[in-house]
Amino acid sequence: MKRFVLHTLAAACMVAAVSPAFAASSSSVSFGNLVITLTDLNAADGIAPSLSFSTNGHAYVLGETLGFGETQDESLYAHTAKQQQGILSGSTHGDWSAVTSSVTAANTVAGFTALSATGNASSSLDAHGAYRSYAAGSEPFLNTFVLSANTKVTFSTMASMQVQTSMGYNLEADQEEYANAHMLLAVGGSVNGVAQDDVRDLALSATFAVRDDGTTMGVSDSWSGMLSASFINNSAMNADGTFQAFVSTEGWSANWDGVTPVPEPETYAMLLAGLALVGWTGRRNKARSRA
Numbered sequence: 001m002k003r004f005v006l007h008t009l010a011a012a013c014m015v016a017a018v019s020p021a022f023a024a025s026s027s028s029v030s031f032g033n034l035v036i037t038l039t040d041l042n043a044a045d046g047i048a049p050s051l052s053f054s055t056n057g058h059a060y061v062l063g064e065t066l067g068f069g070e071t072q073d074e075s076l077y078a079h080t081a082k083q084q085q086g087i088l089s090g091s092t093h094g095d096w097s098a099v100t101s102s103v104t105a106a107n108t109v110a111g112f113t114a115l116s117a118t119g120n121a122s123s124s125l126d127a128h129g130a131y132r133s134y135a136a137g138s139e140p141f142l143n144t145f146v147l148s149a150n151t152k153v154t155f156s157t158m159a160s161m162q163v164q165t166s167m168g169y170n171l172e173a174d175q176e177e178y179a180n181a182h183m184l185l186a187v188g189g190s191v192n193g194v195a196q197d198d199v200r201d202l203a204l205s206a207t208f209a210v211r212d213d214g215t216t217m218g219v220s221d222s223w224s225g226m227l228s229a230s231f232i233n234n235s236a237m238n239a240d241g242t243f244q245a246f247v248s249t250e251g252w253s254a255n256w257d258g259v260t261p262v263p264e265p266e267t268y269a270m271l272l273a274g275l276a277l278v279g280w281t282g283r284r285n286k287a288r289s290r291a
Contacts, residue, residue, distance in 0.1 A: 023167035023256045026120035027249035029181040032158035033113050042150035050148040057138030061090045063099035069127030096129025097121040103135050112137040121253040130252035137245045144242050147233045156228035161204045168208035168216020175254035180205045182248045187231045189241030198229040
């Protein structure tokens with residue numbers, strides 16, 4: 001049994017090193033559980049901090065995939081729902097791309113607790129794909145609220161984004177890969193006639209990098225952390241505000257250029273380890289046969 005495991009591991013290492021990898025791009029972005037914090041700016045005024053949403057727009061998800069080659073394929077979804085407990089989600093895929101997006105809705109003052117969107121596209125020698133996906137807690141400007149006097153509200157969530165492309169620029173096809181992830185958390189309004197906005201707008205994108213020898217390669221990037229936006233009502237009267245949140249992805253792959261990518265150093269190490277295991281096992285078997 002041990003000998004079988006060694007042979008299997010060695011073969012797997014060799015396959016991983018020499019099998020061709022077609023071009024691909026991917027994106028993902030998500031908001032974790034939304035936390036709403038109220039801070040009393042004047043405990044002596046006798047007003048308890050409060051937040052109420054006067055209008056909650058519908059939760060919304062969208063996704064689209066495209067395939068380009070001898071034939072073109074397209075798939076699309078767009079779903080809306082009143083904000084309520086449960087999950088509003090959508091997914092679709094074609095021959096060369098796939099997307100998903102979701103809104104975890106809840107009967108909270110904001111109407112939702114989490115958002116996510118993902119997408120990926122792959123390719124062959126003569127075909128490639130494109131994608132986009134989107135998820136929003138509500139349509140823009142329809143999520144309006146009333147905040148009590150002398151109160152600060154903060155909307156915060158743990159967020160993450162990843163983007164990746166596997167291939168550089170395909171000179172022959174005049175194509176490049178692209179991957180994007182975008183998130184927005186924003187709150188604003190007016191206090192005593194003075195506009196106030198706090199917008200957290202973050203995006204990542206990946207295309208390709210140029211090596212020292214002039215050739216190109218795919219790249220990747222990621223970000224994660226706490227995202228928060230606040231609105232401060234330091235007046236003696238209630239104040240009106242709006243809240244927005246969405247996540248989105250988009251990207252496309254390029255026709256594979258037919259060249260097997262040069263293995264990374266880690267792959268070379270796996271290959272050498274596999275060859276060493278094969279050689280060691282072979283020598284051990286020869287020694288046994290002589291004995």
